[in-house]
Amino acid sequence: MVIIKDICKSFNGKRVLNSINLDFRDGEILTIVGKSGVGKSVLLKLVVGLIDSDSGSINVDNILLDKNTVYDIRKKIGFVFQSSALVESLPVEENIGLALRYIYNLDDDTIKRKVIEAIRMVKLDEKVASMYPSNLSGGMLKRAAIARAIILRPKYIFYDEPTTGLDPIVARAIEDLILTLNNKLNTTSIIVTHDINSAVGISDRIAMLSKGEITFSGMVDDFNKTENQYVKEFKDAYFLKQEK
Numbered sequence: 001m002v003i004i005k006d007i008c009k010s011f012n013g014k015r016v017l018n019s020i021n022l023d024f025r026d027g028e029i030l031t032i033v034g035k036s037g038v039g040k041s042v043l044l045k046l047v048v049g050l051i052d053s054d055s056g057s058i059n060v061d062n063i064l065l066d067k068n069t070v071y072d073i074r075k076k077i078g079f080v081f082q083s084s085a086l087v088e089s090l091p092v093e094e095n096i097g098l099a100l101r102y103i104y105n106l107d108d109d110t111i112k113r114k115v116i117e118a119i120r121m122v123k124l125d126e127k128v129a130s131m132y133p134s135n136l137s138g139g140m141l142k143r144a145a146i147a148r149a150i151i152l153r154p155k156y157i158f159y160d161e162p163t164t165g166l167d168p169i170v171a172r173a174i175e176d177l178i179l180t181l182n183n184k185l186n187t188t189s190i191i192v193t194h195d196i197n198s199a200v201g202i203s204d205r206i207a208m209l210s211k212g213e214i215t216f217s218g219m220v221d222d223f224n225k226t227e228n229q230y231v232k233e234f235k236d237a238y239f240l241k242q243e244k
């Protein structure tokens with residue numbers, strides 16, 4: 001379980017996160033929704049120690065995040081970046097196996113076996129292994145990025161806007177994959193997105209981030225029914241945009 005307690009973060013004197021309290025519960029799919037620029041990506045990066053908080057604490061499985069524990073904590077978390085963040089000069093199989101080669105120094109055969117296993121798990125064709133990122137579609141890139149995130153069998157997987165920029169059919173397929181992986185690998189999946197539909201479709205629980213605070217959190221049913229003003233405004237803005 002991840003316990004985020006009273007986390008504050010400012011950039012250049014501007015408060016982005018103002019005393020965030022939120023738990024990530026074992027086994028769940030939690031989606032954090034909120035408008036662009038509200039601090040969703042910053043929140044995920046804080047938990048893996050890519051950004052330091054100004055105050056507050058983060059505990060991951062009873063380990064307090066600090067500069068001594070950050071690498072142990074990172075091993076528990078697979079991160080799928082919004083940009084997919086593959087190295088363009090390396091074929092897909094090298095990208096997926098990067099951590100196995102450079103952090104764990106595994107031998108070539110073991111790496112190959114684990115990479116192929118990951119490629120199958122994300123339902124990519126094995127032919128993709130030797131291809132370069134620039135020759136992949138958006139959906140394939142996302143699958144490759146997910147394969148890289150799961151290669152160490154992390155307990156947690158963080159997905160930053162996993163469906164943003166994908167066409168609706170591909171987006172639904174990626175959501176199905178997230179759901180399948182969460183069940184198969186027994187992971188806890190945290191998704192941040194500004195896309196309500198994707199949030200409601202596969203999540204157990206939804207938290208809403210607005211004005212630097214968690215302004216709502218509850219099960220999907222509660223999210224659908226709530227009279228919470230922030231959630232209502234967010235839904236109205238979202239569906240208005242969809243109609244245009």
Ligand SMILES: Nc1ncnc2c1ncn2[C@@H]1O[C@H](COP(=O)(O)OP(=O)(O)O)[C@@H](O)[C@H]1O
Pocket residue numbers: 011012016034035036037038039040041042043
């Ligand atoms: N490394 C950084 N340096 C300065 N400002 C940042 C940095 N990262 C994020 N921000 C600012 O923090 C705010 C929240 O960003 P972000 O978490 O990326 O929003 P989103 O909810 O769209 O993911 C934005 O105003 C952004 O400009």
Ligand SMILES: [Mg+2]
Pocket residue numbers: 040041042082160161
């Ligand atoms: Mg973001």
